[in-house]
Amino acid sequence: PEYLYVTALFLTAIVSICTGTSWGSAGTVGVAFMGVAIGLDANLAATAGAVVAGAYFGDKLSPLSDTTNIASAAAGVDLYEHIVHLLYTTLPSFILSATVYVVYGLNYDFSNVATPEKVNTMIHELEQVYYFNFLLLIPVAIVLWGSITKKPTIPVMLLSAFIAIINAILIQKILSI
Known part of the structure; x- marks a missing residue:
């Protein structure tokens, strides 16, 4: 604390x-x-x-x-x-x-x-x-990698969002919004 x-x-x-x-x-x-x-x-x-x-x-x-x-x-x-x-x-x-x-x-x-x-x-x-898992940090890592390596913003954000959706479905078991 x-x-x-x-x-x-x-x-x-x-x-x-x-x-x-x-x-x-x-x-x-x-x-x-x-x-x-x-x-x-x-x-x-x-x-x-x-x-x-x-x-x-x-x-x-x-x-x-x-x-x-x-x-x-x-x-x-x-x-x-x-x-x-x-x-x-x-x-x-x-x-x-x-x-x-x-x-x-x-x-x-x-x-x-x-x-x-x-x-x-x-x-x-x-x-x-919530289910805690280190795989949930992959979208964050993708955005950080994209920022550090100066990759184009839109593809980096789309990839990160796609991985986040996959994580939500597979790890958090979220099947509907």
Whole structure:
């Protein structure tokens, strides 16, 4: 529980970088983190702050982000060159935020609220609803690979979405929407 806030920051940033959307990241992984925070009786404002910070960090640096693409096109510079220059202001603020969330999490008193029984109950309930498997990370890995190797966005996203649908059917047993 001590690392809830910094974990929310990092994972929301990763999802936002992979998807190129801050709102989509906050509305998916952010909602999940808020549920975990409620279950652990953690500080909801700090959790929401970590989610929003991670979402906007990822959105700003994602080659899939609409605002990043529009800004580089309007300035007439290469997209990846633009992202490198965004790191000068974005990375220090992210590091500072991560440091604050680590310090806050280590000093937050979880002893009475996040008991091992509560945590184990939450994990058990999640396992009843979802099947956890490393194969579920393949769509994320595809998007990261596409971004790092500067592949065209649309084919990378389509491949990632196709693999995600296959995962949903085969691993999560989702047969209808």
